[in-house]
Amino acid sequence: MSSTSTCFVAAPAHRIERHVHADGRVALLTALRPELGRPSAWWWQPLAWAGGLNYRALPLHGQMQALPEPLPPLGTPLRWTLPAQLWPARQTLQAHLRPGERVGLLGLAVYRDLRTPQQAGVGVHATGLEQAVAELLTHPSEQWCHGFVLMPEEQQAQAAAGAAVSVAFGACQYPPGLLDASHGWERDPERASPALASLARLHALARHPTLGPELSLLLILGDQIYADATAGLADPDSSLERYAANYQRFKRGPVRLLPPTLARIVHTPDDHEIVDNWEPRLAPDGSVQRGPWVQAAAQAAWDYRWEADAQAQRGASATAQQLWHAFDWRGIAVFACDSRFEREPRRLDTVAHAHMLGQAQRSALAQWLAHSRGRPRLLLTGTLPLPRRVRSAQHPAQALRSDAWCGYPASLHALLGEIWRQRADGLLLLSGDEHRSGWVSFELQALDAGPDAPVVRAASLHSSAFYAPWAFTVTPAHELATPDEWEFQPEPLCSGDAPLPRLRCRVSSWQDHPGDGFALLRWQDHSRTWQLWFDRARAPLHAQASLPTPLAQWHLPPH
Known part of the structure; x- marks a missing residue:
C-alpha cells in the first residue's frame, strides 16, 4: 500500500445477508472482524458480477455510510439498513455493463491505517480510500466478495425469473x-x-x-x-x-x-x-x-x-x-x-x-x-x-x-x-x-x-x-x-x-x-x-x- 494512504478497507467477517423492502430499502446483516478493531465508516463500491467468482469494478464512485449506533461488540451480528438513495441510478449503469453481468454494491469497512501519520481532526482522505479499495480488488475475489449485495431490482428479477x-x-x-x-x-x-x-x-x-x-x-x-x-x-x-x-x-x-x-x-x-x-x-x-x-x-x-x-x-x-x-x-x-x-x-x-x-x-x-x-x-x-x-x-x-x-x-x-x-x-x-x-x-x-x-x-x-x-x-x-x-x-x-x-x-x-x-x-x-x-x-x-x-x-x- 502506498505510504500516502490514510486508511485501509476490509470485507466483513460474514456474508452480508439482505432483505429487500418494498420501498427500495435493504435490511442487512453481517458482522465486523474483531481482529481489526473498530472501523470509522462503511464504504459501498459499485461492482459488476458475471457469475461464479467473477467480479469487476465499475468506473463509478462509491459512497460512504456511517456505522449504525450503538455499534454492537465486534464479531457479533450487525444489523442495519441501506437507504434506497445509496444505490446508483439504473440509467448510469447500462453503459458500463457487459452482457450477462449483474450489478450490486460491495460493502467494505473503512479503518485508519496506523502505519500512516495522522493529523488531528483529519478524516479519511478520498484519494487514500480510492487507492485502498483499488488495491483490495486486485486480491482474489474470495477474500472480499462475501460483502457483495445485489441491487434490489436484480434480486427481485431473480425471484420472478x-x-x-x-x-x-x-x-x-x-x-x-x-x-x-x-x-x-x-x-x-x-x-x-x-x-x-x-x-x-x-x-x-x-x-x-x-x-x-x-x-x-x-x-x-x-x-x-x-x-x-x-x-x-x-x-x-x-x-x-x-x-x-x-x-x-x-x-x-x-x-x-x-x-x-x-x-x-x-x-x-x-x-x-x-x-x-x-x-x-x-x-x-x-x-x-x-x-x-x-x-x-x-x-x-x-x-x-x-x-x-x-x-x-x-x-x-x-x-x-x-x-x-x-x-x-x-x-x-x-x-x-x-x-x-x-x-x-x-x-x-x-x-x-x-x-x-x-x-x-x-x-x-x-x-x-x-x-x-x-x-x-x-x-x-x-x-x-x-x-x-x-x-x-x-x-x-x-x-x-x-x-x-x-x-x-x-x-x-x-x-x-x-x-x-x-x-x-x-x-x-x-x-x-x-x-x-x-x-x-x-x-x-x-x-x-x-x-x-x-x-x-x-x-x-x-x-x-x-x-x-x-x-x-x-x-x-x-x-x-x-x-x-x-x-x-x-x-x-x-x-x-x-x-x-x-x-x-x-x-x-x-x-x-x-x-x-x-x-x-x-x-x-x-x-x-x-x-x-x-x-x-x-x-x-x-x-x-x-x-x-x-x-x-x-x-x-x-x-
Whole structure:
C-alpha cells in the first residue's frame, strides 16, 4: 500500500445477508472482524458480477455510510439498513455493463491505517480510500466478495425469473479441527478437507453457471454448531465461547462465500446447539429442570439467526426469541418448527402425553396448514418425524429411548392427525439429526370410514450430516421401522378442536443414501412436481452439466 494512504478497507467477517423492502430499502446483516478493531465508516463500491467468482469494478464512485449506533461488540451480528438513495441510478449503469453481468454494491469497512501519520481532526482522505479499495480488488475475489449485495431490482428479477426453484437442505456440521486446513477449496472443492467437503460442494453448486441461479434457499435443519463437540471432555465453561464463538466460526466458514443468488438461509435448532439429546427433566418434587445452558443457547440461536429483518421476513406476529416461524419463499410455503426448546419432560408415566411443541406453536402450525392449502409446502424440523424407531414401534415404553418424534408419540400422532384433518396431500417433512440420508412416503386413512375413505399422502425426507466423523453417531438403517403400519387415536393438535377419528398410518420402505453431504429439492410449478437429489463426494451435483435423473418425485394434486 502506498505510504500516502490514510486508511485501509476490509470485507466483513460474514456474508452480508439482505432483505429487500418494498420501498427500495435493504435490511442487512453481517458482522465486523474483531481482529481489526473498530472501523470509522462503511464504504459501498459499485461492482459488476458475471457469475461464479467473477467480479469487476465499475468506473463509478462509491459512497460512504456511517456505522449504525450503538455499534454492537465486534464479531457479533450487525444489523442495519441501506437507504434506497445509496444505490446508483439504473440509467448510469447500462453503459458500463457487459452482457450477462449483474450489478450490486460491495460493502467494505473503512479503518485508519496506523502505519500512516495522522493529523488531528483529519478524516479519511478520498484519494487514500480510492487507492485502498483499488488495491483490495486486485486480491482474489474470495477474500472480499462475501460483502457483495445485489441491487434490489436484480434480486427481485431473480425471484420472478422462471418457474423452477431449487432448495438445498442439510444438517449437522461437526466443527473442523487443527488438521482440517482446506487451502484452495473456494475454486476447487476437491481440495477441501473431509470436514468442509460438503459445504465446499454446496458452494460449487451454488456458483454453477446453469444450476446455481435456481438455488435460492438453504435450510440448515439442526446442529449448525456443536456446543458440546468434545462430549464434556473439554467443552468451554463460558457461554460466549460455547455458543457465540461457534456461531461466528461457522459463519466465517464456507457459507460466507455462497453467492448472492442464494438469497436466504434458514436455521432450525436442535440438540447440539444446547447439549447432546437435550430435554428437560422432572425433579422428584415435580419441578422442571432445564439445565444450566438452555437460556444462553436459546439467546444465542436467536441472536445469530440469519434474518436481516426478522419482523419483515417472519411476519408481523413474530415475537422475540420465537425460534419457530412460517414464511413464503417464491411460491413455496414453509413452516420452520422448533422441535427442541419447547419439549416437555418425560417419564414412564408421562411419555404417552408429553409434547415436543408448545401450544402456541401447535396452533400456528395448524393455521399454516389451513392457509397454505393447495400450495407446495415444506415442514422443517430438526428431528426425524418418520420413520419411527424399531424399538419405539415395538413397545410404547421404548419411546423414552428415542430423541426423535416417535419419542413423543402424542406430538407425532397429533401432527399426523392434523395432516389428515386438513387433507395435506403432497406435504414434505424435512429433517436432519440421524446423519443418514433417505426418505419414506406415508399414507393416512380413517379406520371407521370404510375402504373408500380418502387417503392423504405425504413424504418424510431426511438429510445426512454435512460432516459426521464418528461412525457410532450414524443411525443404522436397520433401526428404522420400515415398512411400517400402525393404528392410533390422535389427540387434536390444538386444544378445543373437534375430536379426530382413529387413523391408520402406512409407511413405505426406507430409501437409503448414506454418507456425508446435503440434499437438493427442485420445485417445478408448471408440472406441480418436487424432485429430489442427494449430493455426495462420489457423485457431486456441481460436476454435472445438468441435474441427473432425480432420485424421487412427488406430484401435488391439482389446485
